[in-house]
Amino acid sequence: MKDLLLIKDLVIHFETDDGIVEAVNNITLGIKEGQTLGLVGETGAGKTTLAKGIMRLIHKPTGKIKDGEILYKDKDLLKLTEKEMREIRGKHISMIFQDPMTSLNPVMTVGEQIGEVIKAHNRISKKGIEKRTCEMLETVGIPSGRAIEYPHQFSGGMKQRVIIAIALACEPNLLIADEPTTALDVTIQAQVLEMMKSLKTEFNTSMLLITHDLGVVAQNCDFVAIIYAGEIVEYGELRDIFKNPKHPYTIGLFGSIPNLNDNVKRLKPIDGLMPDPMSLPKGCKFNDRCKFAMDICKEKNPEMVLLNNGHKVKCFLMQNNI
Amino acid sequence: MKTKKEILKVNNLKKFFNTPQGMLHAVDDISFTLSEGETLGVVGESGCGKSTMGRAILRLHEPDSGEVIYKGEDILKYSSKQMKKLRTEMQMIFQDPFSSLNPRMTVSQSILEPLLIQGIYKKEDKRSLRIKVKEIMNLVGLADRLVNTYPHELDGGRRQRIGIARALVLNPKLIICDEPVSALDVSIQAQVLNLMQDLQEQLGLTYIFITHDLSVVKHLSSDIVVMYLGQLVEKAPAEKLFANPLHPYTKALLSAIAVPDPDFKADRILLEGELTSPINPKPGCRFAKRCLYAKEECYGNNAGLVEVEKDHFVACCLIDGFINQEKGVKQKQ
Amino acid sequence: MSNNEFVNKGATKNSGEGRTLWEEIRRRFKKNKFAVVSMYFLIFLIALAIVTIVIDIVDNSNIYNNYVIKQNLKDKLREPEFGNPSMIFGCDEFGRSILFRMIWGTRYSLFIGLIAVTVSLITGGLIGSIAGYYGGKIDNTIMRFMDILLAIPYMLLAIAIVSALGPSLINLLISIAIPKIPSYARIVRASVMSIKDLEFIEAGKSAGASDIRTIFKYILPNAMAPVIVQATLGVADAIISISALSYLGLGVQPPLPEWGAMLSAAKTYIRDAWHITVIPGLGIMFTILALNIFGDGLRDALDPKLQH
Numbered sequence: 001m002k003d004l005l006l007i008k009d010l011v012i013h014f015e016t017d018d019g020i021v022e023a024v025n026n027i028t029l030g031i032k033e034g035q036t037l038g039l040v041g042e043t044g045a046g047k048t049t050l051a052k053g054i055m056r057l058i059h060k061p062t063g064k065i066k067d068g069e070i071l072y073k074d075k076d077l078l079k080l081t082e083k084e085m086r087e088i089r090g091k092h093i094s095m096i097f098q099d100p101m102t103s104l105n106p107v108m109t110v111g112e113q114i115g116e117v118i119k120a121h122n123r124i125s126k127k128g129i130e131k132r133t134c135e136m137l138e139t140v141g142i143p144s145g146r147a148i149e150y151p152h153q154f155s156g157g158m159k160q161r162v163i164i165a166i167a168l169a170c171e172p173n174l175l176i177a178d179e180p181t182t183a184l185d186v187t188i189q190a191q192v193l194e195m196m197k198s199l200k201t202e203f204n205t206s207m208l209l210i211t212h213d214l215g216v217v218a219q220n221c222d223f224v225a226i227i228y229a230g231e232i233v234e235y236g237e238l239r240d241i242f243k244n245p246k247h248p249y250t251i252g253l254f255g256s257i258p259n260l261n262d263n264v265k266r267l268k269p270i271d272g273l274m275p276d277p278m279s280l281p282k283g284c285k286f287n288d289r290c291k292f293a294m295d296i297c298k299e300k301n302p303e304m305v306l307l308n309n310g311h312k313v314k315c316f317l318m319q320n321n322i
Numbered sequence: 323m324k325t326k327k328e329i330l331k332v333n334n335l336k337k338f339f340n341t342p343q344g345m346l347h348a349v350d351d352i353s354f355t356l357s358e359g360e361t362l363g364v365v366g367e368s369g370c371g372k373s374t375m376g377r378a379i380l381r382l383h384e385p386d387s388g389e390v391i392y393k394g395e396d397i398l399k400y401s402s403k404q405m406k407k408l409r410t411e412m413q414m415i416f417q418d419p420f421s422s423l424n425p426r427m428t429v430s431q432s433i434l435e436p437l438l439i440q441g442i443y444k445k446e447d448k449r450s451l452r453i454k455v456k457e458i459m460n461l462v463g464l465a466d467r468l469v470n471t472y473p474h475e476l477d478g479g480r481r482q483r484i485g486i487a488r489a490l491v492l493n494p495k496l497i498i499c500d501e502p503v504s505a506l507d508v509s510i511q512a513q514v515l516n517l518m519q520d521l522q523e524q525l526g527l528t529y530i531f532i533t534h535d536l537s538v539v540k541h542l543s544s545d546i547v548v549m550y551l552g553q554l555v556e557k558a559p560a561e562k563l564f565a566n567p568l569h570p571y572t573k574a575l576l577s578a579i580a581v582p583d584p585d586f587k588a589d590r591i592l593l594e595g596e597l598t599s600p601i602n603p604k605p606g607c608r609f610a611k612r613c614l615y616a617k618e619e620c621y622g623n624n625a626g627l628v629e630v631e632k633d634h635f636v637a638c639c640l641i642d643g644f645i646n647q648e649k650g651v652k653q654k655q
Numbered sequence: 656m657s658n659n660e661f662v663n664k665g666a667t668k669n670s671g672e673g674r675t676l677w678e679e680i681r682r683r684f685k686k687n688k689f690a691v692v693s694m695y696f697l698i699f700l701i702a703l704a705i706v707t708i709v710i711d712i713v714d715n716s717n718i719y720n721n722y723v724i725k726q727n728l729k730d731k732l733r734e735p736e737f738g739n740p741s742m743i744f745g746c747d748e749f750g751r752s753i754l755f756r757m758i759w760g761t762r763y764s765l766f767i768g769l770i771a772v773t774v775s776l777i778t779g780g781l782i783g784s785i786a787g788y789y790g791g792k793i794d795n796t797i798m799r800f801m802d803i804l805l806a807i808p809y810m811l812l813a814i815a816i817v818s819a820l821g822p823s824l825i826n827l828l829i830s831i832a833i834p835k836i837p838s839y840a841r842i843v844r845a846s847v848m849s850i851k852d853l854e855f856i857e858a859g860k861s862a863g864a865s866d867i868r869t870i871f872k873y874i875l876p877n878a879m880a881p882v883i884v885q886a887t888l889g890v891a892d893a894i895i896s897i898s899a900l901s902y903l904g905l906g907v908q909p910p911l912p913e914w915g916a917m918l919s920a921a922k923t924y925i926r927d928a929w930h931i932t933v934i935p936g937l938g939i940m941f942t943i944l945a946l947n948i949f950g951d952g953l954r955d956a957l958d959p960k961l962q963h
Contacts, residue, residue: 017682157596186579188597189578252509255512259537273477414857416854435859
């Protein structure tokens with residue numbers, strides 16, 4: 001299957017007074033048409049930076065895309081002008097941010113906010129915009145009569161639905177969802193994820209689902225990429241990653257989560273903390289926390305090794321097996 | 323088997339708030355008991371009142387009625403002088419590692435502050451204070467070199483450890499933990515949960531563990547109560563609750579949890595509607611509006627907790643029907 | 656398994672240097688060159704004022720009497736001469752060296768401004784803390800009084816107070832301080848309200864902290880940031896007010912060398928001797944400018960801290 005979006009060797013740094021923050025370090029990643037890629041990582045791993053990098057919304061002037069290409073349908077997004085990029089945003093690639101409470105403009109009605117996106121990318125009449133707005137609201141499960149209401153009149157889950165409506169209003173090919181349900185309650189999270197799944201099927205949208213919740217990944221994704229200290233350390237099909245994780249960090253992550261179905265007496269967390277992106281260690285970024293660290297891990301950064309079935313792992317342990 | 327001593331008994335606790343939209347029944351007639359050394363998990367989503375209940379027990383919010391009987395005495399009747407002394411026995415660990423620490427105080431200042439408030443040490447006893455702070459920091463796994471750092475220099479996990487150290491410094495017996503790991507990353511959550519477990523064993527602590535994350539609470543609790551819109555809907559020992567959830571809300575809650583296993587086919591019970599607030603609640607079951615099994619009688623009846631099997635309480639007027647249904651199914655098999 | 660297993664691994668942001676927020680703020684402030692220059696200018700003025708006070712004590716006001724106050728009619732309206740140091744600003748209508756008068760005048764504007772602002776700040780701060788912390792009826796009553804004070808135009812109130820009490824230095828101070836109290840009360844109240852519900856305040860209460868301890872030890876130190884900026888700008892305001900009142904004859908009385916009063920006395924000679932208006936005028940202008948730039952720089956330095 002073809003890659004809708006292909007990120008190649010992307011490097012993003014933030015140049016601050018305290019030093020250089022190496023947020024994204026040589027990431028190569030592809031998202032296939034109609035598929036959902038789960039990007040899993042903890043705070044500070046670089047997932048939001050990566051997402052914003054794709055949308056070219058990196059914070060200026062400190063944030064700089066130092067290297068790499070982002071190929072959307074074979075066109076490099078990094079080479080587009082700002083005007084051309086605006087055509088892409090909302091129409092081809094949409095993004096949902098993490099906090100529904102602050103993502104909506106409090107002084108515009110939800111109908112107006114959905115309408116804005118439609119107007120920006122389509123030449124249709126005011127009536128046409130209204131019609132489409134009502135359609136989108138119904139699609140996300142909100143009665144269209146509520147289009148005249150303001151964000152503060154909606155609950156958290158409802159706000160997130162509005163945000164999804166805005167994101168999908170122009171039927172984009174790729175939806176980037178940055179922790180879309182983390183701020184929501186469990187039962188509401190279930191509702192919203194169900195809805196996103198059905199919308200994805202209806203519109204055949206690809207999705208980059210960023211989350212730290214392995215449960216959400218398991219129920220919603222086709223492929224999984226694990227990100228650590230700005231690098232992809234493992235990538236593969238859903239079942240491969242869950243049944244057969246190879247990278248010590250991935251294995252560690254699975255050991256940390258309390259599982260409803262196991263009777264674990266004590267969790268097995270990973271020692272230590274993710275390294276400070278301003279002073280990343282030499283060699284493999286995970287080496288100071290890794291149980292299996294060898295001498296070479298402290299010196300050199302491993303290359304991505306391709307195992308069967310498209311399963312890739314960035315670890316010297318894999319090279320020994322092959 | 324040694325029967326554990328009862329340390330806390332809460333009877334008919336109520337806390338209401340007057341809002342412009344009406345009277346908010348945040349905590350509406352809550353009762354439970356807790357034995358020494360155990361952990362009570364309090365589970366619920368936003369607006370269920372679990373955090374308010376935790377604070378009401380500590381009298382950080384003054385309850386409107388009910389009894390909180392700690393070691394045999396109703397602390398709601400205590401004078402402010404008695405309360406100040408009681409504070410050394412009951413402490414709280416807060417949710418947000420960012421706002422739960424005073425940004426102007428160093429790690430050691432934050433940890434030692436309760437000792438100064440209670441007059442156990444004076445500011446001049448520098449040597450004893452230094453020894454005490456190192457002792458506690460060691461206990462929670464904070465490096466000595468962090469003594470003079472400020473919260474903004476540290477990550478969430480370390481800040482939460484400071485919060486735990488601060489709660490422990492007065493040697494309390496009961497600690498109310500309000501979502502202590504919700505704001506932390508998964509692997510840090512695991513570290514902190516393990517720490518809390520270890521401390522419980524080492525120091526004989528009793529916990530009330532408030533959370534919305536059922537998987538965390540299964541791991542840690544002896545008993546669990548489920549709250550919805552200010553009321554308890556189910557109460558049972560942890561294994562019983564997970565093995566046999568009876569209240570429709572508990573069932574929905576459990577099924578909503580995203581299980582990290584791609585082969586697991588959830589019997590998803592998707593609830594309709596949203597989480598509202600218990601403002602001017604009508605009589606009758608507060609869950610009926612969203613309940614898949616709701617019948618006429620549910621809207622009139624607000625059944626309290628009823629013991630359905632040993633130690634397993636449910637607040638649902640249709641519960642007998644469910645149990646008979648299950649028995650019927652089992653008989654047919 | 657010891658609880659120390661995680662102790663030495665991983666990094667903290669500045670490896671635990673114990674960099675306080677104040678040090679962060681200083682560092683950011685230093686980046687704003689204008690603000691730094693302004694700060695040094697203000698320090699220079701304050702130093703000058705202190706030096707003059709010391710000199711007066713030490714030499715028993717000798718210089719003061721002979722150079723600042725003593726009239727020297729033969730030098731009346733003498734133009735500035737760059738060669739002669741004491742004549743660098745020329746002489747005023749009484750032949751007094753303007754340079755000396757400017758230097759000896761620094762204490763009035765700056766000090767009175769600072770003291771007046773401090774008084775307003777402390778009073779307004781106390782009122783605002785109590786209103787913000789307790790809320791409800793206490794808040795309402797207090798703030799309505801503040802609203803009444805605010806409703807009266809600032810200058811009118813100042814003039815009324817000074818006229819009623821008589822034009823002395825202390826009364827000048829009072830008349831500048833009082834109208835400003837409501838502004839500080841409002842700012843502190845807003846700050847206190849936003850802080851009092853934070854969890855670390857609850858943590859203090861759950862350890863048994865009293866209300867007083869909570870307000871003074873926990874809330875106020877965290878509430879001071881917006882107030883500090885307002886205070887520096889407030890000093891600028893106070894200086895303008897002192898000058899205005901002196902211009903109207905209600906402030907500092909002659910022969911005291913307050914810059915505003917010097918400006919006022921010179922208005923009749925504007926056409927003949929530019930220096931006796933322009934010099935004090937520039938003095939006032941640069942001081943206010945420095946205070947404003949310094950205040951802005953402080954505000955910018957304080958803001959990013961909130962983005963942590």
